[in-house]
Amino acid sequence: MTQVLSNRLFWIWSVGMLVVYVGAILIVVVACLVYAGVGNIAAAIVSEEMSHSTRLSVATATVSTLLSLAIGIPASYALAQYRGQFKNIVDTLLDLPIVMPPIALGVALLVFFSQFPSQNASVDKWLQSLGKPIVFEVPAIVVAQFAVISGYTLRILKAAFESQDPRLRDVARTLGLSRWQTFIWIELPLSANSLIAAMILLWARAMGEFGATVILAGATPGKTDVLPIAIFLFLNRAEIDKALAASAVLIIVAVTALFLFRQLVQKRL
The missing domain is CATH 1.20.5 (Single alpha-helices involved in coiled-coils or other helix-helix interfaces)
Incomplete structure (x- = not known):
């Protein structure tokens, strides 16, 4: 009893x-x-200010996500296969973007672009000479988002590649397929659900990125004001309704992304 x-x-x-x-x-x-309120959300979404922030957020999040996947897929595959003595060191370094506060990561990026290797001959000054400046410009948003989500990309995709049966790769190689062919035709399709799930989750994370973005890209209205920065600017101007409407948009994006992510993970399992 x-x-x-x-x-x-x-x-x-x-x-x-x-x-x-x-x-x-x-x-x-x-x-x-x-x-x-539904009315305020609808009115805010169709306003020019919010429309600009939404379009900018969607565009930059999409570019940073695709860039992260383009680099992260081969990098995570190599990391999943690597068994060397420096594996723990490499893993630790690649986890830094995850454990670092985004605002600290933004400061590090700002120092790199504006002060390295020297203030008068920095990376950003060199890019300015080419007509492609980074700091406090729209490309800085993509760089900041990429820096924040890259660690998650490697972790998610590394786990996907490590979960595959290595015997499938060995059989494919014995049948005459090259490493490229085995990766493209066997291992990548097996990770399709994980890739799509990663893309959804990374895109949503990039949409909500604030700390690194506001440091590297600034908070210029009509220029670098993605949705999280727009919320910050609205609050500074005491426009609470607009700030809540922008927050509601990000909440809806987050809930939708998480739902799709869960569905894909369940299908994979």
Whole structure:
């Protein structure tokens, strides 16, 4: 009897904590959406200011995600296959973008572009001479987003490649396929769901990136004001309704991305 009561109390306690946690998240999200109001959200979305921020966010997040995948796919494959003595060191270095606060990462990027190798001969000055400046320009948004999401790209795709049966690769090689052919025709298709899931999650993360972006790209209205920066600017101007509307858009994007991600992960399992 005592054991049954103890088990029941434990179950009530654990489920209760889950309900409290889920409820807290729902209350915060619903409060934001309700306070903003459907009318205000619709009006804010169609406004020129919000339309610009939304278009800029979608465009930069898409470019940074595709760039991250283009570099991350071969890099994560190499990382999954690497078994050398420096594996732990490499893993630690590649995890830095994940554990570093985005604002600190933004400062590091700003120093690299504006002060390296010297203030008078920096990377950004060289790019300016080519007519392609980075700092406080739209390309800086892509660079900041890429720097933040790159670590996640490597982790997700590395896990996908490591989960594959190595015997499939060995059989393909014995049948005469080259490394390129084995990767393109065998290993990449097996990771298709993981690639799509990674793309969705990375895109949503890039859409919500603020810390590194505001340091490297600045917060110029009508120029570098992606949605998170637009929220910051709205709050500075005490335009609470617009800030909540922009927040609601990002919440909807995040919920949709997470739902699609879960669906793809479940299909993979």
